[in-house]
Structure formats: C-alpha cells, structure tokens
Amino acid sequence: MNRYEHSTPLLHFCLFFFLLCPLVFSQLPSNQRTTMINILSEALINNTDLSWDVTTDPCSWNGVTCSPGNLSITEISLSGFSLSSSDFLPLLCQIDSLVSLDLSNNSLASIPDGFITDCGKIGGLQLLTISRNRLDGPLPTFHGFVGLQFLDLSFNSLSGNISLQLEGLVALKSLNLSVNLFNGLIPTNLGKAMALEQLQLSKNSFQGGIPDQIIDYQNLTLVDFSANHLSGPVPDRIGDLSKLEVLILSANVFSGKIPETLSSIKSLSRFAAYQNKFEGTIPSGLTRFLKNLDLTYNKLTGSIPSDMLAPSNLQTVDLSYNLLTGPVPPNISPSMVRLRLGSNSLNGTIPSTFGTLEKLMYLELENNSLTGSVPPELGSCRNLMLLNLAGNKLNGALPGQLGGLSQLQVMKLQSNKLVGEIPVEIIQLQKLLTLNISWNSLNGSIPSTISSLQSLTYLHLQNNNLSGPIAPTIVNMDSLLELQLGGNQLSGKIPSMPVKLQIALNLSTNLLVGPIPKRLLQLTALEVLDLSNNSLSGEIPTGLTQMASLTKLLLSNNQLSGIIPKSNSWLTFDANGNKDLINTTTSNSTSPKSAKKRKSVTVASVIGFAVGMGIGLAISNNFYKILCSLHKKLCNHGRD
Numbered sequence: 001m002n003r004y005e006h007s008t009p010l011l012h013f014c015l016f017f018f019l020l021c022p023l024v025f026s027q028l029p030s031n032q033r034t035t036m037i038n039i040l041s042e043a044l045i046n047n048t049d050l051s052w053d054v055t056t057d058p059c060s061w062n063g064v065t066c067s068p069g070n071l072s073i074t075e076i077s078l079s080g081f082s083l084s085s086s087d088f089l090p091l092l093c094q095i096d097s098l099v100s101l102d103l104s105n106n107s108l109a110s111i112p113d114g115f116i117t118d119c120g121k122i123g124g125l126q127l128l129t130i131s132r133n134r135l136d137g138p139l140p141t142f143h144g145f146v147g148l149q150f151l152d153l154s155f156n157s158l159s160g161n162i163s164l165q166l167e168g169l170v171a172l173k174s175l176n177l178s179v180n181l182f183n184g185l186i187p188t189n190l191g192k193a194m195a196l197e198q199l200q201l202s203k204n205s206f207q208g209g210i211p212d213q214i215i216d217y218q219n220l221t222l223v224d225f226s227a228n229h230l231s232g233p234v235p236d237r238i239g240d241l242s243k244l245e246v247l248i249l250s251a252n253v254f255s256g257k258i259p260e261t262l263s264s265i266k267s268l269s270r271f272a273a274y275q276n277k278f279e280g281t282i283p284s285g286l287t288r289f290l291k292n293l294d295l296t297y298n299k300l301t302g303s304i305p306s307d308m309l310a311p312s313n314l315q316t317v318d319l320s321y322n323l324l325t326g327p328v329p330p331n332i333s334p335s336m337v338r339l340r341l342g343s344n345s346l347n348g349t350i351p352s353t354f355g356t357l358e359k360l361m362y363l364e365l366e367n368n369s370l371t372g373s374v375p376p377e378l379g380s381c382r383n384l385m386l387l388n389l390a391g392n393k394l395n396g397a398l399p400g401q402l403g404g405l406s407q408l409q410v411m412k413l414q415s416n417k418l419v420g421e422i423p424v425e426i427i428q429l430q431k432l433l434t435l436n437i438s439w440n441s442l443n444g445s446i447p448s449t450i451s452s453l454q455s456l457t458y459l460h461l462q463n464n465n466l467s468g469p470i471a472p473t474i475v476n477m478d479s480l481l482e483l484q485l486g487g488n489q490l491s492g493k494i495p496s497m498p499v500k501l502q503i504a505l506n507l508s509t510n511l512l513v514g515p516i517p518k519r520l521l522q523l524t525a526l527e528v529l530d531l532s533n534n535s536l537s538g539e540i541p542t543g544l545t546q547m548a549s550l551t552k553l554l555l556s557n558n559q560l561s562g563i564i565p566k567s568n569s570w571l572t573f574d575a576n577g578n579k580d581l582i583n584t585t586t587s588n589s590t591s592p593k594s595a596k597k598r599k600s601v602t603v604a605s606v607i608g609f610a611v612g613m614g615i616g617l618a619i620s621n622n623f624y625k626i627l628c629s630l631h632k633k634l635c636n637h638g639r640d
C-alpha cells in the first residue's frame with residue numbers, strides 16, 4: 001500500500017508543509033485532504049486515541065469513510081476521541097460531501113455558530129450525533145440541514161424550551177433529545193414535512209399534556225416520553241398513529257383512563273406506562289397486537305379482562321402495584337415469558353393452565369388474595385426461573401411436582417397458609433438460590449437432603465411448625481449466607497454450621513438444647529446470631545462476644561450459666577432471661593479501648609486490601625481521599 005518509505009523527517013515535513021507532498025495520496029480531492037490535515041493539526045494532533053497518519057490517504061484513517069473509489073469523504077466518526085474543544089467543528093463542514101457525522105462520547109461543551117451555518121449548507125448530510133457530550137445552554141436553531149434525517153443530542157445538559165429551533169429540518173425522521181434538562185411543553189414543530197418517525201424525549205423536565213399536533217406526525221413509529229413531568233389524559237386521537245410500534249409514557253403523572261383507541265394500532269408491539277396515575281379499568285383488547293405491556297404502579301381498577309392475557313404474540317405483562325380485583329384469567333398466551341400481577345387485590349385460585357407455558361421464566365403473583373392450593377401443574381413450567389406467590393392465602397400442601405422446575409432460582413411462597421411437609425422433591429431444584437417458605441404452617445422435619453442444594457444462598461423456613469433435629473449435613477451448604485429457622489419446634493443440639501454464613505444465623509424460638517457450640521466461632525463473617533428463646537445451657541463460649549463481624553448477638557431466654565463475657569462495643573448483645581448467668585458489668589459505658597481497637601483493625605484491613613489489589617504501591621489520590629474521609633487521623637499530616 002505504501003508507495004513511499006515512512007521516515008520521521010518525511011512525516012514532519014508533510015505535517016507542516018502538507019501541500020508539498022501531494023503525490024502521497026490517491027484520488028481524494030486535494031481540498032478534502034487539506035481539510036483533514038488541518039483538522040488533524042489544529043485539533044487532534046495531541047490526541048492519543050487517534051492513529052491518523054499524515055503520510056497515508058485519509059480514507060484509511062480510523063473513523064473516516066469514503067465513497068466508492070475514494071472520490072470523497074462521506075462519513076466521519078470521532079466518537080470517543082476525548083475531544084473537549086469545539087473550535088475545530090466548523091472545519092469539518094468544509095467536507096461538503098459528508099453524509100454522516102458522529103461526535104458522540106466526547107467532552108464537547110458547545111456547538112459553535114460557524115458549525116450550524118457551514119454544516120447547514122451540506123445538503124447531503126443525513127446524520128448528526130453529538131450525544132454523550134457536555135453540551136449545555138439552549139438548543140441552537142438549525143438553519144439549513146435540509147437533508148438531515150437523524151439528529152441525536154441525547155445525554156447532554158441542554159436546557160430551556162424547544163419551540164421553533166428544529167422547524168426547518170424538513171427531512172427529520174429521528175430526533176433523540178433524551179437525558180437533557182429541557183423543560184416547557186413537548187415540541188411540536190419538528191420539521192415542516194412531517195416526516196418524523198422516531199421521537200425520543202425521555203429523562204427531561206417536559207411538562208403539560210401530549211399535544212394534539214404530535215398526532216399529525218402520521219409516520220411516527222417510536223415515541224418515548226418517559227421520565228418527564230407530563231400530565232393530564234392521553235388524547236384518544238393517539239390511536240390515529242397507525243404506524244406506531246413503541247409507545248413509552250412511563251414515569252410521568254399522566255392520569256385518566258388508558259385510551260381504548262390504542263387497541264386499534266395493529267403495529268403497536270410495546271406499550272409501557274408504568275408509574276403514572278392512570279385509573280379506571282384496562283380496556284379489553286389493549287393487548288390484541290402487543291408483545292410487551294407494562295402498567296406497573298398506577299391506580300387501575302376492575303378485573304383483568306378475561307381475554308387480555310391470551311393473544312398469542314404476548315410475551316411480557318406487568319400489572320403489579322395497581323388496584324386490580326377479580327381472578328387471574330386462565331387463558332394465557334403460549335409465548336408468555338414474564339407475567340407480573342403482584343400487589344393487587346386479585347382473588348380466586350391460580351389457574352392450572354400455567355402448566356402449559358413452556359416459555360414462562362418469571363411468574364409473580366405475590367401480595368394478592370389468591371386462595372386454593374399451589375397447582376401441581378406449575379411443575380411443568382420447565383423454564384421457570386422465578387416463582388413468587390408470597391403473601392396470598394394459599395393453602396394445602398406443597399406439591400412434589402414443583403421438583404420439576406429444574407431452572408428455578410428463586411422460590412418465594414412465604415406468608416401463605418401452606419400445610420404438610422416440605423416435599424423431598426425440593427432437592428431436584430439444583431439451581432435454587434433463594435428458598436423462602438417462611439410464615440406458613442408447614443410441619444414435619446426439614447429434609448436432611450436439603451443440604452444437596454449447593455447453590456442455595458438464602459434459606460428462610462422461619463415461623464412454621466417444623467420439628468425434629470437440624471440435620472448435621474447442613475454444614476455442607478457451602479453457598480449459604482443466611483439461615484432463618486426461628487419460630488419453629490426444632491429440637492436437639494445445634495450442629496456445625498456452614499462457615500460462610502454471613503447475613504444471619506437465626507435459630508430463635510425453637511426447642512434447642514445443649515451448649516452453644518464453640519465451632520460457631522469459625523463463622524468469622526457472621527453479622528447476626530440469634531439463639532434466643534431456646535433451652536440452651538452451659539457457658540457462653542469465650543470469644544463469642546468478640547467475633548470480628550458480629551453486630552448482634554441474642555442469647556436471651558435460655559438456661560445459660562457462668563459469667564457474661566466482655567463484649568465488643570459495637571455489639572448489640574442481649575443475654576437477659578438466663579437466670580444462672582452472672583452479669584459483672586455495673587455500668588453500661590462502652591470501653592474506649594475496644595472502640596479504638598476496632599478502628600485500627602479496619603484501617604489495617606483497608607490498607608491490606610489495597611495492597612492485595614496491587615494498588616498499594618501507587619495509592620491514587622481518590623483512594624487516599626476515601627481513606628482520609630474514613631479515618632481523618634491518618635491524613636492530618638500536611639494535607640489540611
């Protein structure tokens with residue numbers, strides 16, 4: 001490719017006297033070549049992200065695309081080149097063959113007037129993106145730009161109203177102003193030719209209602225107004241946007257009913273309106289053409305229309321946190337992947353038809369008033385990863401068929417009225433991370449084989465009527481971080497516990513006997529240990545009250561004896577209700593010695609961690625500051 005040997009002198013010669021080196025390049029017109037070298041020397045010469053080599057054809061430079069035959073430059077992408085000065089931007093406009101200009105992911109703070117004037121004259125420029133920069137102040141008025149189809153100024157700090165600044169963009173098809181500080185009304189003058197197809201205004205401070213004029217943009221396929229301060233009802237005429245595919249109104253203060261006219265838009269596949277103040281009933285037919293519906297956190301009432309979950313395109317439906325009543329409709333789309341109906345007032349039973357849903361991954365019906373039993377058919381949902389039926393009035397036994405949920409990671413059935421024993425089939429749920437069946441009326445013993453659930457991290461069986469001993473195999477549950485077994489009738493001695501337990505070990509309010517095992521001292525990460533309300537006897541093991549991570553130790557209401565050992569100052573320690581236990585502490589003042597000790601241990605471990613991470617040798621300013629803010633004394637020398 002190189003017709004000339006590269007040499008440092010030639011490079012410098014060409015860089016400063018580029019006009020004298022014309023033959024180095026191919027057909028690219030000399031004015032474009034000149035411009036590119038100007039841009040390089042004026043703005044980008046010190047840019048280490050760039051590998052532009054002045055001795056080669058600019059068509060070969062990264063970020064530069066030329067027309068077939070290299071007759072002209074058509075695209076320039078300076079995305080992520082750490083640009084902070086906008087001064088050179090007008091230079092780019094000298095490339096009058098530009099079709100696409102991408103300046104995203106830099107630190108540009110302004111758009112110079114010269115850029116608007118000069119680039120506005122490039123009739124062929126179709127795409128301009130300056131997203132993810134530091135633009136601030138008002139939106140400039142775009143003169144010219146008659147061919148501009150895509151304008152992306154998202155992720156900046158532009159502010160103020162938008163009135164007529166974009167009116168001249170006759171070819172505009174896609175406008176993205178998301179994540180800025182714009183306010184005022186939704187702009188309606190977005191190109192006289194009404195060609196707009198995509199309008200993204202999310203995460204600004206736009207207010208007022210949806211203007212009727214928006215509906216005159218009949219080619220709209222995507223409208224995203226989420227996360228603004230928009231209010232009022234959504235106009236019924238929105239149903240006239242017959243090409244609409246995605247409508248996102250979430251996180252505003254829209255009120256009134258969900259317009260029934262939406263159900264007539266055949267192309268609409270996604271409608272999201274979560275976190276608004278929509279009220280009234282959900283119009284039947286809304287999901288006729290939809291794939292994804294999200295109406296979470298509104299004030300919708302009435303029952304779920306009986307055919308609403310049925311259309312076979314439907315993949316996700318989120319209606320949680322509304323005021324819905326009535327039953328869960330049994331007729332459900334075979335394409336359903338996620339169904340969330342939690343925190344409503346639904347009643348009736350869980351339809352057995354769920355069993356036919358092969359694609360279902362997330363089923364959440366929690367915090368309703370569902371009755372009846374957990375249908376055994378649910379066990380056929382082979383792809384189910386999350387099952388949340390907590391906080392209902394479900395009764396009957398847990399069906400062993402649930403063992404068929406081989407992909408299940410989270411099972412939450414707590415706070416129901418389930419009875420009978422924990423089915424042994426539970427051990428088939430080999431991917432389970434969370435099992436919460438607390439606050440039911442389960443009886444029998446905890447299957448000792450439960451320890452084969454090697455991924456299980458959270459095990460909540462508290463407040464049931466479980467009896468018998470805690471099987472010694474529990475020590476093998478290597479992933480367990482939290483074990484809640486309180487409020488049962490568990491008996492026997494406390495076995496060895498998994499050493500990784502961290503969040504809590506709670507065995508309170510059971511019938512446990514024998515001593516507090518010394519082996520609990522091996523749980524060096526444990527933060528909460530509650531053994532209260534049992535019949536434990538013997539002395540409190542030396543060191544238990546000094547465990548490094550322990551913040552709460554509850555031993556009250558047992559039959560412990562001996563002397564209460566000194567405890568760490570940060571420990572909440574309760575040993576009341578042990579009549580043979582002698583409390584030698586007369587005042588409840590905390591020992592300053594132990595407080596000091598804790599602090600230096602923490603500093604030492606922070607530094608140890610830093611060294612371990614390989615940053616100990618070159619402690620960065622930030623790290624130093626963080627350390628200082630944690631431990632002011634460390635940094636008092638010379639830094640203040």
Ligand SMILES: *[C@@H]1O[C@H](CO)[C@@H](O)[C@H](O)[C@H]1NC(C)=O
Nearest residue numbers: 040041042043044045046047
């Ligand atoms: C490049 O760096 C040199 C030396 O630091 C400086 O004098 C010059 O102004 C810089 N040029 C540009 C275009 O930033």
Ligand SMILES: *[C@@H]1O[C@H](CO)[C@@H](O)[C@H](O)[C@H]1NC(C)=O
Nearest residue numbers: 026057059060066068069070
């Ligand atoms: C255009 O320029 C590129 C990069 O220098 C080069 O690889 C390609 O061969 C050139 N094409 C023509 C037709 O000259």
Ligand SMILES: *[C@@H]1O[C@H](CO)[C@@H](O)[C@H](O)[C@H]1NC(C)=O
Nearest residue numbers: 414415434436438439458460
């Ligand atoms: C389990 O359910 C109980 C009772 O509702 C709740 O307090 C706890 O946070 C739940 N834990 C997990 C891990 O789901």
Ligand SMILES: *[C@@H]1O[C@H](CO)[C@@H](O)[C@H](O)[C@H]1NC(C)=O
Nearest residue numbers: 419420421442443444445467
């Ligand atoms: C568990 O409770 C059921 C009634 O709900 C009872 O029939 C059964 O005998 C109990 N089992 C045990 C082991 O207590």
Ligand SMILES: *[C@@H]1O[C@H](CO)[C@@H](O)[C@H](O)[C@H]1NC(C)=O
Nearest residue numbers: 441442443464465466467489
């Ligand atoms: C719990 O089981 C005991 C027997 O083990 C029984 O006497 C008691 O009634 C049961 N309580 C509940 C709420 O089921």
Ligand SMILES: *[C@@H]1O[C@H](CO)[C@@H](O)[C@H](O)[C@H]1NC(C)=O
Nearest residue numbers: 462463486487506508528530
């Ligand atoms: C331990 O579990 C019991 C029964 O669920 C509960 O009442 C108690 O608050 C728990 N202890 C701690 C420290 O959370």
Ligand SMILES: *[C@@H]1O[C@H](CO)[C@@H](O)[C@H](O)[C@H]1NC(C)=O
Nearest residue numbers: 573574575576583585586588
């Ligand atoms: C011991 O007695 C002191 C003073 O009455 C009291 O503050 C402290 O809570 C008691 N310790 C325990 C572990 O109960």
